[in-house]
Structures are given as structure tokens and as C-alpha cells.
Amino acid sequence: MFGILNVNKPAGVTSREVVNIVQGLVYPSKCGHAGTLDPLARGVLIVCVGPATRLIEYVQRMPKEYRGSFLLGRRSDTEDITGMVVELADPPRPTRAEVEAMLPKFVGDIKQRPPIYSAKKVRGRRAYKLARAGKRPRLAERDIQIHSLDLVSYEYPELQLDVTCGSGTYVRSLGRDIGQSLGSAAVMSTLVRTAIGPFRVNDAVDPEALNRSNCGEFLIDAVEAVATLPQVRLSADEEQRISHGMGIEREDIVPAGEFAAVTDHGRLVAILAPRGGTTLGPARYFPPEEAQDKHSVS
Secondary structure, eight states: OOEEEEEEEOTTSOHHHHHHHHHHHHTTSOEEESSOOOTTOEEEEEEEEGGGGGGHHHHHTSOEEEEEEEEETEEESSSBTTSOEEEOSSOOOOOHHHHHHHGGGGSEEEEEOOOSSSSOEETTEEHHHHHHTTOOOOOOOEEEEEEEEEEEEEETTEEEEEEEEOTTOOHHHHHHHHHHHTTSOEEEEEEEEEEETTEEGGGOBOGGGOOTTTGGGGOEEGGGGGTTSOEEEOOHHHHHHHHTTOOEEOTTSOOOSOEEEEOTTOOEEEEEEEOSTTEEEEEEEOOOGGGGGGGSOO
């Protein structure tokens, strides 16, 4: 199998558990997800199958869309309602106008400190493991990008936001920082990832609906994982050269950055990278489907 699955992860399970379900259905093909969702969260989880696991990084680069709900006047060690939630004594009650005035400060390139209950490593150990052991790891701020931040609804204490962001953003930490900027605190109560790039939650398949017989029917062509790359259509001769690791000359394009090389039928053949001058060569090569029949689901 060679493609991607847009899976609607339910709340209450880990992303790894969803991948394990898919793995059991596509074995012996391998699979992996392109972006973790916390157990509390639900929504789009892209699972790359077979050789498409080599395309995970391209999906991870795509913008992500979320709808999150937050409770003001509370703080938590996990920054969401799954941790030890403590209500503040007599916290302020911001008006809707005050909330709307605050949100633009969090749009664009900003700094964010990841939550201590995260998979970030501190001196070689996962931060959440240190936190569970009673330690408070010090995590450095990192650069993230918030493309848009819109107020969906607000009735104190609940605040609901639509967020479009780049890779590496922790939405619960975004809520934490917004709460602090309002002179209060906030914990995330629900989160739905509504999209990753072109992959929408309304088109996602529930994991319990998948089985070995129908899994292939939900498989999306691997070329969609590199939809952000410009495409190069290969001739039969060029495809043959690429299959042997050789470069091709393309004077009709400017060889800057990577390209998705496809056949006339749109099948992804390779990821091409510049090799100097007008030469492009394969950085990743994906053999024809005929060479992958042994990976098919029976």
C-alpha cells in the first residue's frame, strides 16, 4: 500500500493507539502519523501508509486548523482539564471586547513555551516523564506561527477559538498565554483538529469503520501528501533515469527547492532536488505500484 489515510481520531485515545489500529489492518506495510493529537483532542490524524511514511514531514509542514474551548479563571499542571485543575480566587471576568482586543497580539510569528506535560526532551528525557516524577522541567521558548485566531463564542468562563497555525504549536499553551494576558488563567477543555492542509475533518474516516477489506478504499493518493510542492511531469525516459538514481535536465523550470515528480497519470514517482545548473535528481524515489504488490492488503 502506498498512500495516506485521513482518520478522525476520537477523544480519549492516543494517536499511537489509532496508528496501531491501522497497522493491524495494513500489515506488513508500515505506517506512521503526521502530527500527534493529545488524548483529549479529536479530529484529523493523517496516517501515512507504506512508502508514504517517507512523506510524513511534508504533511507536518502543512497549516493546521483547530477549534478549541478554554475555561478562564483556572489553571492546570497539564494546561487542560485532564490535569489538576485549580480555580483562581476571585479572578477577573474579561468582557468580550477585552478578549477581542487581546487576540491580535497572538497572531503572526510569536514565542511559545511548550507545556511541561509534552514529549519535548530535556537533557535526553521526555518532559512529561520528568513532570510525572514530580519534577518541573524548564522548557525554552520556541518560535511558532499563528496564521489566524478568531473568537467563535464567549460566555464566561468558556472561551471558544478557531486557530490556524504552523507546525509545533501547542493550542493548550496558546490558551494558557491568552488567559495570562487577560490577567487571569485558562485551561483547555476541548480541542478538535478540523484540518491539516487540504484534509478536512468532515472527510475523515472513523477508525472503527476501517477493516482489512475496505482500508484500501479510503487510501488517498500519496501525491496529496506533497500538494504544497510544484510538480514536474516525467516522460517515460525521464522516469527510467530517475529509477536508476540519475538526474534529468529540465530547462523549462527554475531548479530551486524540491519538486514532486509525477507520471502522466499523476502517480508520485519521486521527490526531486536541484543538482546544479538545470539538473534535477531524486532525493526520494517511489517504485511503481507493480513493485509494491507484495505489500497489498489481502
